Structure formats: C-alpha cells, structure tokens
Amino acid sequence: MAPDGLPVVDVGPLVTGDGDPVAAAGALDAALSSDGFAVLVGHGVDPALRDRVDAAARAFFALPEEEKAEVAMARGGRAWRGWFPVGGELTSGVPDHKEGLYLGTDLSADHPRVRAGTPLHGANLWPASPADLRPAVEAWMAAMAALAEAVLGGVAVGLGLDRDWFARHLTAEPTVLFRIFHYPPVPASEAGWGVAEHTDYGLLTLLAQDHHGGLEVRTRGGWVDVPPDPDVLVLNVGDMLDRMTGGRHRSTPHRVRPSRTGDRISLPYFHDPGWDAEVRPLPLADDRAPDDAASRWDGTSLRTLEGTYGEYLTAKVAKVFPALADGAGGP
Numbered sequence: 001m002a003p004d005g006l007p008v009v010d011v012g013p014l015v016t017g018d019g020d021p022v023a024a025a026g027a028l029d030a031a032l033s034s035d036g037f038a039v040l041v042g043h044g045v046d047p048a049l050r051d052r053v054d055a056a057a058r059a060f061f062a063l064p065e066e067e068k069a070e071v072a073m074a075r076g077g078r079a080w081r082g083w084f085p086v087g088g089e090l091t092s093g094v095p096d097h098k099e100g101l102y103l104g105t106d107l108s109a110d111h112p113r114v115r116a117g118t119p120l121h122g123a124n125l126w127p128a129s130p131a132d133l134r135p136a137v138e139a140w141m142a143a144m145a146a147l148a149e150a151v152l153g154g155v156a157v158g159l160g161l162d163r164d165w166f167a168r169h170l171t172a173e174p175t176v177l178f179r180i181f182h183y184p185p186v187p188a189s190e191a192g193w194g195v196a197e198h199t200d201y202g203l204l205t206l207l208a209q210d211h212h213g214g215l216e217v218r219t220r221g222g223w224v225d226v227p228p229d230p231d232v233l234v235l236n237v238g239d240m241l242d243r244m245t246g247g248r249h250r251s252t253p254h255r256v257r258p259s260r261t262g263d264r265i266s267l268p269y270f271h272d273p274g275w276d277a278e279v280r281p282l283p284l285a286d287d288r289a290p291d292d293a294a295s296r297w298d299g300t301s302l303r304t305l306e307g308t309y310g311e312y313l314t315a316k317v318a319k320v321f322p323a324l325a326d327g328a329g330g331p
C-alpha cells in the first residue's frame, strides 16, 4: 500500500515477460477489487517521452487564444477532436477549471466509420505549433496502447480468463481517446472543480501527471489524494469493466481540485471496447455486487445497460459537451 492507501502494482512481469505474470495479475486483481485504482510501477514507458509530451503541451497551451482556436473543437465536428477553452467542458453539469486538447485514433476521411458520420471518429486536429506535439503524442499513444493491452492481459488472468480474452472479445479494434489537460492556477477564493466528480466510461484509463497534484479518488474509506508522481502511471477502472465484472472491479468516482500552485498538465489515455461491442456481464456470478444505480454519481445502472459501447459513449459525451448532442445519436 502507498501511504495514502492506493495500492502500488508492479506490472513489469506483464509488460516484459520477466518475472511472474500470474503474481502480477493477482496483485492487479486485488488492487482493482479494492478501490478500482492502482499506481503502476515497472510499466517500462520512457520517462523522457512523458517529459516531451508535457513540454509540447505547455508550449501549446501558452499560445494566444486565437492560435489555439485554429484547432478549436468546433472544427473537429462530431469527431470530438481539438481544443476547448477553460470552462468549455461540463462534468456533472458544471463548467470545469481546465482547458484541453482532445485526440484519439487518427482516422482519415475515407475510413468507413468517418464516411458514415459515426460520432467520435475522425482525424486529429494537430496544432501547427509546437512541431514536436504530434510525434510526441503519437509515440505516447502507441506506448499507452501497448501497456493497456498488457494490463488487460493481467486483468483477464486475474479474473480466471485467458490472457488474450480482451483482445479476442473487446479490444481487437479498441475505442481510444486521449486528452491533454491544462489546469491553470485558480485563486483560492474561486470555488469549483478542475474536473467534477465522475467515473470513466470504458475499460481502463492510464493517467500520467506532473508534480502539482489535485486528483482525488472516492475510496470506500473516503476521498484520498493520488500522489503526484510523474514517474508512475495511474490506472483506473471504467464503467464497462465494472459492468463486466458485476462490480468486482469498481468504476470508482474521482475528481480533480482546481490547481492552486501552478499550471498542472495531465495526460489521461482511455482504452475502451470496440465501438460495436456489446459489453455483457462475465459469468462470475457469485461475487456480484448489488445494483448501484441509486448511489452512483450519474444514477445510471451498469447492471441493466443495453446496446453497444458506441451508443453508451455517445450518450455520455453529449452530456459533457452539449454542442455535440445535436444529432450525435446516429450517423
């Protein structure tokens, strides 16, 4: 256990094959079964790459608003890509104290899903400056995708499934979103949140952050701080893994305090089921948790959901960005 209570898991054996992957899978299972969050060490991702993405992000957010607006989210249309200003995103109906650049799997205009007008699919909007943003982000997203698949292998083994279960059933073509957030310093007199309380939508989130801190997790024992360590990656469970496991792995609410000490940069990467996947409960019946709709932050029951992951995600995103709601439900 870390001093703050979040478990630390060495995922080295799942990433490199050295060591005992079954023991690492067991540690992961225990971590995700307690509070749905884990601090990952041994992840093998080069810290210099994180520093590159962080530096490029800072250079981008420091540009004048008109330059950032060259890649404004409105230009990304239904693909939900590009920059949004401070206050442009609403979590739980309230504007957040953050700005962000939204990215995802980069699809060209002739990809069948883009041609069909599928929401959240399309090309990334790359800023002209800084030049290193695109190569750094592309390398980072590739590293996160590989790590997410390695971690999912461990999750599967921990649940008594074959190691390639997720790859075969849900993530052959994962839905991938990546965000770069900037939380500018906000005076202590100003209330509100960097990001208000919420859960993540998909399978797994992998988060890198700088040293400023502010991320809080609602564990069973109360709210705890996630230590702001740039060298670790923070893993958390999304709604679909919670649904599949009947709450054994919990999609745990979390929130971000507004930054009081400086410009905070965070890099959440979301590795989620394929768009057309229908996520069903696994046959793990005996340890199924009771239905949680009444107590969940959004009142949604993960036990009774129907439809594809794409439908679930589109409905969620339309609440956060009301501008996307317009016709976002179908092609």
Ligand SMILES: O=C(O)CCC(=O)C(=O)O
Binding pocket: 179, 181, 195, 200, 207, 209, 215, 254, 255, 256, 266, 267, 268
């Ligand atoms: O910025 C952070 O630390 C967390 C962001 C987050 O929770 C999210 O994007 O879902």
Ligand SMILES: [Fe+2]
Binding pocket: 198, 199, 200, 254
């Ligand atoms: Fe989140």
